[in-house]
Amino acid sequence: MRRTAAERVIVREVGPRDGLQMAKAVMPTAAKRAWIAAMAGAGLSEMEVASFVPPAAMPQMADAAAVTAATRAAHPALLVVALAPNLRGAQDAAAAGAQSIIVPVSASEAHSRANVRRSRDAQVAELGRILSWSRSLGEGRPRIEAGISTAFGCSLQGAVPEAEVVALAAVLAEAGADVVALADTLGYAAPGQVRRLVRAVSAEVGADRFGNLHLHDTLGMAMANVLAALEEGVRGFDAALGGLGGCPFAPGSVGNAATEDLVYLLESEGFATGIDLAALLEARQVLAAGLPSETLHGRVAAAGIPRTYQAAA
Amino acid sequence: MRRTAAERVIVREVGPRDGLQMAKAVMPTAAKRAWIAAMAGAGLSEMEVASFVPPAAMPQMADAAAVTAATRAAHPALLVVALAPNLRGAQDAAAAGAQSIIVPVSASEAHSRANVRRSRDAQVAELGRILSWSRSLGEGRPRIEAGISTAFGCSLQGAVPEAEVVALAAVLAEAGADVVALADTLGYAAPGQVRRLVRAVSAEVGADRFGNLHLHDTLGMAMANVLAALEEGVRGFDAALGGLGGCPFAPGSVGNAATEDLVYLLESEGFATGIDLAALLEARQVLAAGLPSETLHGRVAAAGIPRTYQAAA
Secondary structure, eight states: OOOSSOEEOEEEEOIIIIITTTOSSOOOHHHHHHHHHHHHHTTOOEEEEEEOSOTTTOGGGTTHHHHHHHHHHHOTTSEEEEEOSSHHHHHHHHHHTOSEEEEEEESSHHHHHHHTSSOHHHHHHHHHHHHHHHHHTOTTOOEEEEEEETTTOBTTTBOOOHHHHHHHHHHHHHHTOSEEEEEETTSOOOHHHHHHHHHHHHHHHOGGGBOOEEEBOTTSOHHHHHHHHHHTTOOEEEEBGGGOOOOTTSTTOOOBOBHHHHHHHHHHTTEEOOOOHHHHHHHHHHHHHHOTTSOOOOHHHHHOOOTTOOOOO | OOOSSOEEOEEEEOIIIIITTTOSSOOOHHHHHHHHHHHHHTTOOEEEEEEOSOTTTOGGGTTHHHHHHHHHHHOTTSEEEEEOSSHHHHHHHHHHTOSEEEEEEESSHHHHHHHTSSOHHHHHHHHHHHHHHHHHTOTTOOEEEEEEETTTOBTTTBOOOHHHHHHHHHHHHHHTOSEEEEEETTSOOOHHHHHHHHHHHHHHHOGGGBOOEEEBOTTSOHHHHHHHHHHTTOOEEEEBGGGOOOOTTSTTOOOBOBHHHHHHHHHHTTEEOOOOHHHHHHHHHHHHHHOTTSOOOOHHHHHOOOTTOOOOO
16 A cells, blocks of 8 residues: 555665575675675665674684674664674674674574574573673663574474464563564465464564564565565564575575565555665675675566556655 | 365466467477376366467467367366457357457557557457357357456556556446456566455456456565455466466566465465365476476475475365
């Protein structure tokens, strides 16, 4: 529906983190910075730029501190976000200038052990340590977002009971996470499921602490899931330019929801993203130049912006 | 939402018609028959198998009569549908055994002239001749479906005013079309637009005469558009296996909504399609064997059916 004053929806680009961690090649730091600059120039206001994990485990993220610091310095208007699986990573992320830190907690026990090599309970305890540390910093402390991975299903465990996800969200909120977010890490979500979980978790943690919905497009359902979430009041989404990414535990997975397609959908539905779609498509060239071995997805880029496209007022 | 008794949604496979007419190669008749058999075996109950146009204009459809007749003979439970742009084509389709005939009428004047080489008014008049002829056949006559092409926008004309589409639908219903259907020929539709047009046209022609919604996935919005249409009460959709197809007037267009992904969405949302998704994926092999030059799309096939998939009860 067209609205006279368009409602705002936040699109957080997560390509430099989630999009790159599965890439076959390591993107050079300068290329990452050029890509981030192109996307910030297109109007993105939040960006997840790095993952603070041991470089041996993820060489694509060996320059996490450099990329985070450079992004903070170069783009003062951007909310700079980083992922950290543990206290050490969170401290490094904050030291590098990350303003918001995502701590993943898997709803699936099997995924937790595979992803952070810790049981779910142990990861909840680690989040507690991160929150205590963050609170100890007082004013200017980084915001801590608890991201519930595999909230919509897991390739290792299969279905994840919705009641367990809601209970976990309650535990994370109770522990003091600034934000609790749901991630469809595998891309298994369907719209009805999105509606139910968004509604239940939002009721549990409060709409003001409900984080960005993180969707993957493994089964081609990402845009339908966005639509269902919009109808439930979600006003923040993660996405990666070119649909980059994938999950090491999901063969055939094609990655995150494509930022270009998400912006097209949101603006067409009358939501203002603040993003210039044509400029965003140009940023794909910068990405492709810096990471030529990776296949980029995204339908709007393949077809071109149609003449019927109208950005929200 | 899960329902105790799953509501039925019709999925009409249009690959053998809409999917093939843009293919670079001509699929041999025997290969078409094998592909149609594989899809009928997977549980599809309606299929658009051919377009009755001059073979010089579309060599892929030179065997339209043979394919239509063979499908009728081999699959008595299947509703056999064909497209015909004019009276001559409709008569040939009926003679070959088509039980339902789609007559395209473009909402866009420019598309009408490019597609059927007639003005929109002239094509409405042609539909009138087809309807008169069909009525003259009495019992057992073919059903005539008026399909409004470019109902959601046109690459040649740009935006198509919704009021014009609704007015055209009224004219077609008044003329006596058994069914009036909306086609997003270019794949430009967005969910809000789908909701508005479905509601308006359905109110105009009556829900019982509102035909299958025909969606293309040019911009990656097909599944979101399906979701919006479901919420407006639409219970019939066109799709093509492997997302085959495209429009000669839409460069970069990647074709019809993929049948596999549509079935995945519908069943996951609790709607019964009667289609066995695993068997449908196997039918892709038959398609690929008969048309090796064509790239198949579809995310469910790329990723595989996840273990969390549950068909509607």
